[in-house]
Amino acid sequence: MPVSDETPVDLAPVLESFPSLEVEKGTGALITQPALVLEVVQFLRDDPRYRLDYLSNVTGIDYLATVRKEKRVNEEGKTEIVKIDEPPRMDVVYHFYSMSEKRGLVTLKQRITDRDRPVATSLMPLFRSAEFQEREVYDLFGIDFQGHLDLRRLLMWEEFEDFPMRRDYVEPDDYEYEPTPHGEVLEKAKTHAGLGEGGSEE
């Protein structure tokens, strides 16, 4: 189904029913708190103005703490650059379509403010297709989905301790030899004494 055939979705009804929802600049995504997400998604699924019956995609985003620069007009009428501290956070992104009404796409983001112990609400009670995708998000980002019936690692092995898609993940130093190193790999290769430090003791 080409995207151009889909009816653009009017977000006004859901924003009216849930005044605490925000619409993200640029992406047009709905941003919600984990506590509210089940009600919002049930509304999007069951309300005749939406009937978003297909959960297409679930993924996560990890944001470290950054300083965002924004241009603003101050009281004297001059534009100035304001630095805004962005606290660390994680998002869980859901993409919804309507198969019956040929509508889409609606993007919904659960915003998790506690990046150290991220807890989200599972959509498994409403969409069974969320099961594996939320398991993958748990596997790679370590986000704990409340209400998920079978939250285990999906891709990595069970004994694995880290969450590889997190921004602060450090991968194992497991390639000792690279014939033509450059860039980051060259820097890494330089840390190996004579390139053979990774356990070469004869």
Added chain:
Amino acid sequence: MEDPSKSTTSEAHTLSDSVDLDDATRSEMEKAGVIVSSVDWLYNWARSGSVWPLQFGLACCAIEMICSAGSRYDIARFGSEVFRPSPRQADLLIVSGTVTKKMAPQVVRIFNQMPEPKYVIAMGACAISGGPFKQGYNVLKGIDRYIPVDVYIPGCPPRPEAVLHSLMTLQKGIRRQRTLGKGSNNPAYVEGNREYPVPSFSGKDLDPPYNPEVWQPPEKRPNMPEDGCP
């Protein structure tokens, strides 16, 4: 394969060595109506003509491997058409594709389950070195870190012609092996069934990250300027 210089030089002249003729001499003698052979030669000729690969694929390289078994490329011409479903019946493990760290213990276990004499072909950039996933966290940087590899096929993925060429290379190597006489370099008759430790999963990586008996990181990098371009 085995170092060719070892098999052509005569270290000690034993009975089996004395008939180890080079192909040109053998051909000349055959023209004169004299056939000289050894049991080893006959044995290896038969063995190299029926290398049965394991029916085992890991990633996109497996598609090319399957293709080389199809009618257009027809690996059956080289006696390798019977892809065995069980490692107990297979002679050749074609590691065709990306070996993820989660899959690596199973690949080593399959190799251990194969009976001697057994051979390994590392097919494609991923099986050789990790390929495009070398900087990733979840891909093994070459299956030769855990099991000995006889033939490497570069390519991403290698074409079926390259698969056939690797099989021919392997067959040449098999014909060079000494099996029954003194100085056998066929592991099947020297070491018994080769089994290698299966790595286990640990918190960060596989444990051990490589088998030092099979593979060692190179001592030093070849002379390389600072910018990394040779």
